[in-house]
Amino acid sequence: AQKVTQAQTEISVVEKEDVTLDCVYETRDTTYYLFWYKQPPSGELVFLIRRNSFDEQNEISGRYSWNFQKSTSSFNFTITASQVVDSAVYFCALSEAQGSGAGSYQLTFGKGTKLSVIP
Amino acid sequence: DTGVSQNPRHKITKRGQNVTFRCDPISEHNRLYWYRQTLGQGPEFLTYFQNEAQLEKSRLLSDRFSAERPKGSFSTLEIQRTEQGDSAMYLCASSLGQGRDGYTFGSGTRLTVV
Numbered sequence: 001a002q003k004v005t006q007a008q009t010e011i012s013v014v015e016k017e018d019v020t021l022d023c024v025y026e027t028r029d030t031t032y033y034l035f036w037y038k039q040p041p042s043g044e045l046v047f048l049i050r051r052n053s054f055d056e057q058n059e060i061s062g063r064y065s066w067n068f069q070k071s072t073s074s075f076n077f078t079i080t081a082s083q084v085v086d087s088a089v090y091f092c093a094l095s096e097a098q099g100s101g102a103g104s105y106q107l108t109f110g111k112g113t114k115l116s117v118i119p
Numbered sequence: 120d121t122g123v124s125q126n127p128r129h130k131i132t133k134r135g136q137n138v139t140f141r142c143d144p145i146s147e148h149n150r151l152y153w154y155r156q157t158l159g160q161g162p163e164f165l166t167y168f169q170n171e172a173q174l175e176k177s178r179l180l181s182d183r184f185s186a187e188r189p190k191g192s193f194s195t196l197e198i199q200r201t202e203q204g205d206s207a208m209y210l211c212a213s214s215l216g217q218g219r220d221g222y223t224f225g226s227g228t229r230l231t232v233v
Contacts, residue, residue: 004161035221043208043229045162047221091161097217104175105217106152109161 002027004094006110013082014118021077021113023092029053031097034068034075035107040088051075082117089114123225125211131231132201139197140228144213151194152222153186155179156208168194201232 003026013019025034036048049059051068059066063080079086093107124143132138144151149170154162165184167175170191180186183201188194198205208229212222 033217037224042226044226045210045212045224047223050221093161104152104164104167105150105214106164106167106175107154107162107222108164111159111161 002029002032002094002096002108004092004108004110006092006113008113009111010114010116012116012118015084016081018078018080019082019115021079021090021092021115023075023077023110025073025075025092025094027094027096029096033095033097033105035093035095036066036075036077037091037093037109038088039091039112045091048077079115082115084117084119087115087117123211123213123223125209125225125228127228128226129229129231131233134203134232135200137197137199138201138230139195140209140211140230142194142196142211142213142225143192144194144211145215145223146192148213148215148223149191150214150216151188152212152214153194153196154210154212156210156227157206162210165196198230201230203232206230206232 005024032053034051038046056068065078067076089112091109091112093109095105095107126141151168153165156162164177165180166186168188171188183199186196208227210227212224214222
């Protein structure tokens with residue numbers, strides 16, 4: 001069965017500090033997809049990134065960067081020079097290409113990390 | 120198209136009553152998902168439609184829950200004889216195919232059973 005662990009429940013940083021959110025996953029599939037979502041207080045989940053299991057290249061998008069390491073089953077997310085607007089709950093999620101029934105590609109989420117950026 | 124729309128945003132109901140939620144996905148998206156999120160937890164998968172066909176249901180979806188997607192467009196999620204444990208945020212998501220561009224989530228319907 002697939003599982004996503006986000007060990008950090010809450011993190012507080014001062015504005016302009018860098019912060020890394022950890023994500024460790026478990027899956028028996030060789031083909032799978034990893035995601036990060038942001039959930040601001042309004043409640044809507046905002047898609048940030050999707051990665052497939054065959055692409056271990058790290059990605060940078062503005063102040064955001066992601067480090068995918070299959071050897072440690074981790075998909076960590078770093079925010080550089082954090083801003084108050086980054087305050088939200090961040091979820092890591094996994095979908096299996098083959099393990100889920102009827103090819104649903106359903107997402108399995110971690111419990112989330114609440115990030116508070118203090119001005 | 121302004122994204123995935125869910126109605127109502129909030130619903131308070133008495134235990135034992137039936138409730139129905141609606142989700143309008145992005146029009147060209149063929150896949151539609153329902154998730155449930157309780158306080159302090161990540162969303163949990165409930166059910167999935169590809170076009171009008173409901174192809175998968177989670178064990179979380181008891182007999183009191185039913186979902187439909189007539190004509191492969193909007194979807195409804197009905198909970199019969201609500202219980203206090205049903206109190207949660209119900210999220211709808213849609214995608215085109217396997218979600219290569221991610222799954223687009225709605226703002227959710229927050230259900231409170233009193």
